[in-house]
Amino acid sequence: MVSLADLRSALADGVPAGASSEDSVRRQWWAALATLQEDFLLPMQPLKGLWLAAPLPALYEPVLLQQLQGWVWAPRELADLLTSSAPLLGGAGSSATGEAGARGFQRLPLEPADGTDPLLLVMTPRLQVALCLDGPPEGRRLIARFDPEALSKALNLIHGRLLASDPGASTALRSALEELGPLRSEEQLGVRFWPRVGERLAAIAPSLTLQPLVHGGKGRDRSPTDIPREVSSELALLEALTHEVRTPLATIRTLIRSLLRRGDLPPLVRGRLEQIDGECSEQIDRFGLIFLAAELQRQPGNDQPLGQNDLARTDLSQVLLQQQELWKRQLARRGLELELLVPAGLSPVLSDPARLETMLGGLIDRFSRSLPAGSQVSVSLLPAGSRLKLQLSSEGHRPEEPVRDGEGDQRELVGPVLSWNPATGSLQLSRQATQRLFHRLGGRLTERSGSGLTVFFPVC
Incomplete structure (x- = not known):
């Protein structure tokens, strides 16, 4: 069966090797998601289309979640969490085979070979794009593909995956694509996309307020036999989720602090902004601790004090x-x-x-x-x-x-x-x-x- 790791490899074909750290590439991912949704998709109203994501819903704009038909590959172990967190994540289907969710996407089972790096594919009549993260530690990269050849290959791999795992979802996806009619996309879309991503990155403060408790990246070199595969996968997903939460909070906090430097704010407004700043900082630190706990759990000798x-x-x-x-x-x-x-x-x-x-x-x-x-x-x-x-x-x-x-x-x-x-x-x-x-x-x-x-x- 085709894995999502195969899909990411296909999207990475011909893309230069990366040189980013995990923190850096996660900020790039969030900037790309914000750019895609706020600068490209939202202005295309009314909008129809579809999206596929893993291992969590990548779209967060309510208007898009209501307008676009979606599928999300998620770990089976997170089925209850996705369902109970529907207001936060945009809704989740009630079955692993993809029954319609309450707010715009269906859930599909994530397999161990799929990995936990994020993936998003969006198809509309006027815009088609695939985003993913890929690469080894300290060689991470954000991949964005707009070219028809790469997108066609990605869709063929997805169809192969669904035919083997969920024929009903494969039929639904093919029908959704046919309903879109002829597809066209601006040739210079990538030329417009990357400068906007760069502008957002310049405005995003680093999402980590903590330094890692471990040094030298040893946890990434840990032998798979040291920790059960399902536990390692769950921890990796938890690390990814905490990154996704902290990064937008850091962006909000940066914008709030830029407003607080103004001298003409009414006292009530200043007080509210200071309260928001405090809440963001508290949650950034809280999720930072969760990230560190997950990272430490994956380290050899994690019960030993630092030297x-x-x-x-x-x-x-x-x-x-x-x-x-x-x-x-x-x-x-x-x-x-x-x-x-x-x-x-x-x-x-x-x-x-x-x-x-x-x-x-x-x-x-x-x-x-x-x-x-x-x-x-x-x-x-x-x-x-x-x-x-x-x-x-x-x-x-x-x-x-x-x-x-x-x-x-x-x-x-x-x-x-x-x-x-x-x-x-x-x-x-x-x-x-x-x-x-x-x-x-x-x-x-x-x-x-x-x-x-x-x-x-x-x-x-």
Whole structure:
């Protein structure tokens, strides 16, 4: 059976080798998606056509999702997640064989040989294009094909794939193509496309606010036998999803901060913009932690702390005091208060201050998401022999409200690094993933139902 990896290889035929990192190529992908939808497809109203994507829906404009018929290859394991996240992702079909979804696309099963690099093919009477990411680590590239030869070859491969896996979907796709009638496309479309992508890239801030916890790209060289294929595929998809979320948030934050530099904003408008900026930063960091947890899960020796050369003397007291106002604002948005207790004269610890700031923010977010409005989050840092004890507690955190990921608890594990609370709809790092991240930074996290969170750090 034809794989989507074969399809990407066909689209890459004749394209120069890439030289981008994963972060860079993901920003290119998002800029290309924005350019295609906002600068080319939306102005073509009224619009008819079809699109195919993998491993997640690539189109996000509601008008396009309603007008165009779509198919999405997605992992079978994500069927429930795609269905429950329909408002976020644009809708999903209810069956793996492609029953019509509520908002414009049908779901098809993604196979292990397909890989997890994103792919999008759009066909309309006046515009036809294929986009995908391809290439090895540090040799990544964005591919955009507008030429009829490449697109015809891609459609033939897709038909071969669907004939083998879902003949009904193959018939539906062929009928949709026939309904489009004669296809034509502007010869200079690529000439117009790439400058607009470049302009958007220039306006996009880097999507990562964190440096990787691992160095040298060793995780990409890991032997497939070290981790089950289905788990590795799921982690790779999770990494891709977090990139797709953080990049537009970073773009929004950049635009918001450019507006905040104006001196003529009414106080109400400025306050709203500052609130949006804070929400974007919080979610960028939150999804950054999810990305790091997934990446760390794929590394050899992921349970070992970073080496001495990667850690430094860190004034944990100063880190807490510097983040105090930010955490207060974040908690206030959910109707919570913060109490910080940090005695003077505490010894420094061995950690990484830049990464530790974000990890602590993620810990407070994890701890506070199950608290009812009006609760107070108490954060204390106290000496405990040869260590410092950082403790999070709250009167609103009652023993009958479980906090651990495990049998009998409210939170359910979703893959190796995430947990899901059905009662609150909260998706966050699992306890094991959070413990692993802190361990890499020199800390040891303990979490017990009804007694809050505690992290121990060895003093220097």
